[in-house]
Amino acid sequence: MIDYILFDMDNTLYPESSGLGPAMRDRMNAFTADFLKVSPERAQELRRKYLPVYGTTLRWLQQCHGLEAVHRFMDEVHPKNIHAYIGKNPGLRRMIEDLPVGVSVLTNSPPEHAERILSELGIEDLFDHVFDITFNDYNGKPYESCFTKVLSTVAMEAHQVLLVDDVPDYLIPFRDLGGQILLMDETGRHRDSGLPSIREILELPDYLMEHQLISFQR
Numbered sequence: 001m002i003d004y005i006l007f008d009m010d011n012t013l014y015p016e017s018s019g020l021g022p023a024m025r026d027r028m029n030a031f032t033a034d035f036l037k038v039s040p041e042r043a044q045e046l047r048r049k050y051l052p053v054y055g056t057t058l059r060w061l062q063q064c065h066g067l068e069a070v071h072r073f074m075d076e077v078h079p080k081n082i083h084a085y086i087g088k089n090p091g092l093r094r095m096i097e098d099l100p101v102g103v104s105v106l107t108n109s110p111p112e113h114a115e116r117i118l119s120e121l122g123i124e125d126l127f128d129h130v131f132d133i134t135f136n137d138y139n140g141k142p143y144e145s146c147f148t149k150v151l152s153t154v155a156m157e158a159h160q161v162l163l164v165d166d167v168p169d170y171l172i173p174f175r176d177l178g179g180q181i182l183l184m185d186e187t188g189r190h191r192d193s194g195l196p197s198i199r200e201i202l203e204l205p206d207y208l209m210e211h212q213l214i215s216f217q218r
């Protein structure tokens with residue numbers, strides 16, 4: 001059984017197929033290419049290599065390449081016209097409202113982007129906390145200090161908490177701490193990972209019931 005759910009936001013609370021996640025990935029590749037003076041393809045290779053280590057492109061560029069323009073980075077990689085990609089999702093809202101456990105968001109995105117996304121989806125008022133990248137001084141997932149600070153803030157032990165995220169490299173360190181994990185794998189890209197997974201967020205209640213993680217009083 002679980003007592004709490006931590007939701008990743010991007011590509012978890014809205015699908016990758018919305019195009020918003022891929023648009024941000026392309027923007028990060030373009031920013032990185034420009035900053036490091038390499039091709040966008042090379043930028044993508046480097047990001048893939050270092051993301052599991054540093055958690056975010058921002059942290060990697062700061063620690064390894066001296067990036068100081070944090071606000072310029074945040075501004076350039078997060079689109080403002082998100083309504084072109086996503087919109088109100090009443091089904092998602094009902095699903096979260098019906099969960100009989102506490103819920104928070106844990107995202108490596110900046111607060112402005114998180115606010116924009118959650119309001120656009122119409123779910124901004126449903127969470128105890130929205131833990132964004134500033135919460136642990138830009139050391140987000142997969143830093144252990146991020147997870148332990150979140151757990152102490154929500155007053156839960158890792159084994160009581162399910163983390164739902166589309167990035168295996170964020171989930172595995174949380175599992176290593178004793179947490180429960182669920183991969184959002186829309187395209188089946190990680191089907192060989194052996195991690196428990198669902199393909200879209202509205203499958204969550206059935207998953208929780210099937211695995212006896214939650215009992216719904218209906």
Ligand SMILES: [Mg+2]
Binds near residue numbers: 011012
């Ligand atoms: Mg995500």
